[in-house]
Structure formats: structure tokens, C-alpha cells
Amino acid sequence: MKFLKVLGGILLALIIGLVILVLVCANHPELTEKIAGFLYPDRYRIEETESGMGEGESGAEDKRDGAGNPERNAAADSQPAVSEDVFSGGQNEERENAPEQEKGAPAAGKEGLAENIRPEYIAPDEAELTIPEKVSGRNGYQQVQGEAEQVDDEAAKALENQLGPGQTGDGLSFDALFYPYYEMLDEQGKHLYRQIYANANALTEAFAPVEEVGAGKLRTVFEAVYNDHPELFWMETAYYGKYTRGGRCVEIDLRFNRTARNLEEARSLFQENADGILSQAAVLGSDYEKEKLVHDILIDRITYNLGAEMNQSAYSALVNGQTVCAGYARAFQYLLQQMGIPCYYCTGYAGENHAWNIIRLEDGFYNVDTTWDDVDGGNYDYFNKTDSDYGDTHARKELSVYLPPCNGQMYRNLEAESGIEDNLRGIEDLGLSAEDVFHTLTDYYDGCYNRIVSNGAGSYSFSLVVEGADLLDELYRAYRSDSYKQGYMEEAMTVAGLSSCEMSLSTEELKGGRYLIVHTLRAG
DSSP states (O other), X not given: OHHHHHHHHHHHHHHHHHHHHHXXXXXXXXXXXXXXXHHOGGGGXXXXXXXXXXXSOOSSOOOBOTTSOBOOOXXXXXXXXXXXXXXXXXXXXXXXXXXXXXXXXXXXXXXXXXXXXXXXXXXXXXXXXXXXXXXXXXXXXOOOEXXXXXXXXXXXXXXXXXXXXXXXXXXXXXXXXXXXXXXXXXXXXXXXHHHHHHHHHTTOOEEOXXXXXXXXXXXXXXXXXXXXXXXXXXXXXXXEXXXXXXXXXXXXXXXXXXXXXXXXXXXXXXXXXXXHHHHHHHTSSSHHHXXXXXXXXXXXXXXXXXXXXXXXXXXXXXXXXXXXXXXXXXXXXXXXXXXXXXXXXXXEESSSEEEEEEEEETTEEEEEOHHXXXXXXXXXXXXXXXXXXXXXXXXXXXXXXXXXXXXXXXXXXXXOTXXXXXXXXXXXXXXXXXXXXXXXXHHHHHHHHHHHHHHOSEEEEEEEEEEOHHHHHHXXXXXXHTHHIIIIIHHHHHHHTOSOEEEEEEEEEEGGGXXXXXXXXXXX
């Protein structure tokens, strides 16, 4: 009986204690979380969820003000509270007792891919790659980085009320042949892709996602947009996201470089430099000839510089003329895209993080690395090669493993291994001397004038040789703007008594930085 009284007293004391504890916790929610974390540690461990974000605490100190809202210091506006890897578990994180990945399944951490997407490409072992000394260190590619901040429910609700989606991108479409990364995504991912692309074009820095998304999936989608669109040269490789404790993204922030301050002027300058190259390539017959010309011009004009400004962009290559592998590859991608030739931005490992291109020609896909070809005066060691050719030096990573395998043969190893000029003709092969070469636009105009006046009416061709890529660019700008008409054509037609004149041009690169311009006319 005495024992029962003691036991009853203990139970009564426990009940009273529990009531007091409940009342205290009701007024101090942070104490509830600490107690729960002690009693149920597994519930509050950071785990990768289907949305790509961890549930529970972030591992960062959660300071609150008197109202119970999270405090942020002055640096919080520019620095994330925690890194994305804390939420997503990290792209390469090894988890204990994780099931073995299904053969051919999407790489770990790549959420948001279409269910049917499977890599056909087999990456070589990075440890077995051998990087030739002459190209060692010519890398510089920066991976996409998603910074993240966790916000409480109250802050998340406020953001949802304040932010709109900006530009939704509804109505946009992207051809799978030219935008393969878009095609890799599931339908939700494609919707987000269109939104990010549209807001980048509109310079909208902050907006609410149009689909429910976590950190892992958002990174996949952002990488797809960035890889597909070299024309977005003002968009940085980093972005910022705010997430609820449950892992749902409530705000996406894009980052832009200095060209966004006067984008119209920057776009005009960018396109002017691109058009100078595109005009030269446009007169060539085959995709291979156009590709080769772009390759040769880029490695002639660009200087590899690891410290170059905006060196992840096509702008750094085409306008500034100094960049790293990412800039070479994105400039090459943009120029080929503009000519209707499928060309992709490929990222991976080649001693360090590296970027190159995959291009589609008549019989299949090929690897092209303009950065590594820009050594010793330029060569074709890494131009139009198969995956087998690249097996000792390059390994694709990230979303690039889902790009088509490169097994084309028709355009492989067509060029001399020792250098660009080995396959070029010289002026002596044309029966000309140095005196026959034009060095200024005025001299070139005089040459055209004299030939037209001399030949008069009829269908005929004449050839002139000019020296220097800069003069060739100036020449093509004159034809594109029609200023050549005032330069020589109108006066020549008047003197020759012509009422009409149709003319087409073709260009052949010669040794010594010279170019043969063939003019084909039908005059009457």
C-alpha cells in the first residue's frame, strides 16, 4: 500500500512537470525544437529530400530579435546565410547506406531531368587523364553556383505577397537541336527555364518561381539556361535563392555583370564584333568551312588570360579579346548558332574544370577545343575530334554527360597537325607578288573600280588580295552597310555605262594573314 502511494506521488509529480514544460514551450518555440532535437535526433538531421532541400534546421545559428524574427547583420544582404550544399546535400556528397545508382540513371544531385534522359556518353576516369604540357593550365571554367538563404515562414509569406513571377516566358519555345539542355528537363523544369530566360532578358533581378522547386532542381534548371544561351553574356554563373525550412524556393535572384548597366550599347558592340566574323563565314559553302573559319579567327584574335574581365562570357572573347576556356567556347557556340549550325557548350574536367564545344556536322557530332588549339601559333590538335580522341585528356561532367556522343568521322583529322597555315595557299600560288596586295580600304575600292570600268557589261569575275583580318572586317562592314556603293560602285557604273550590277563575294584565307576576295558580277 505504501509502495502504491509513493508511485502515485511520482506519477502526479511527472504530470505536473509535463504541464509546466508544455506551458513553457508554448511561449518559447526555440526550446521545443531543442528538446525535440534531443529526443528525436533523426527528425532534425539534414537530409536530401525529393525537392532537393533538407527539412529541419540548417546548421546555422538562428538568431532572433525581440519579435521572434530572424536577425540579419549588414553582410546578410550580400552573403548567403548558408550554402546551397547544406540544403541539397551537395552534388557529389556520398551518403551512407545510399542505394547503388541504377546503371544509366541520371547523375546524383541532378533533379529536374526528364524521366527518359539517359547518358550515352561514357566518361573516362579523371585520374587516368594525361594533360599535354603545352596546354596544361589553359582552363578557367567556373561551375554554376547557387547561393542559398533559409527564411522562416513569416518571411516566406511576406516574400510571396511582395514578389511576382516577373516575366513568365510563356509562349517561348526552344528547338531541341539547338538547345539540348532545355530538352533534358522535365515539364516543370522547362517552365522554370523559360521564366529564368525571359527574366534574364528583361534584367529582372528578383522574382518568385512559377513552379514549386527546391535548391537541387533549381540549380539544374539554371545550368541548363546558362549552357544553352551564350547570348546572355550579362548573366553571371552565380545566382541566389531564398528557401523555406521545408525546402521550397520563394525567391530567385539573378546576378548581372557591368554590361547590364547599358545593355543596349553592350549588345550593339557585341553584335558588331560577331557580325564581322559572320560576314566572312556567310560566303563559304559548307558548314565545315564556316566552322573552320570561325575556329581560325577566334584563335587568331583571342589572348588566353586567366585574369580577364567577365571571362566566363562570349563578350570577353568577342569584344575584349581576352578570356579563358569558357569565353572561347561560348563565343564559338554563339557564332555557330547564328549560322544555323548546332553547337553546344560542353563542360567537364581536363586537369582542372574546363569548357569546350560539341558541334554537329553532316555525319555526326565532333568535339572542338579552341582554347587548346590556341597555342604555338594555332593548330588543329583538338579540332573535330571524337570522344575516343579526347579520352586521354577530356572528361565531361554535370549536364554535359547527356549531350550526344561524338563519333563523326568525315571531318576528323582533315587538317595538317603542324599548324593552320600548312593547308593554305600563298600569293605565289596565284601568280601574284607583294605589289598586288591591297592594304587599305581606299586602295581596295580603287582596285574594284578599275576592274569594273575595264570589264564593263557582262558576266565575269575578278579577284583581289587584301592583307589583315582588320581590313577584311572593314571591307565586310562596308558591304553590309552599303557604303561600298559610294566608295566605288556608283561611279564605276556611271563611267562604264551600266544600269544594273549584281555582285556576290567569296573569300579564301591565304598564308601570311592575307585573303583572296573573288567578285562575281552580272552587269548590264
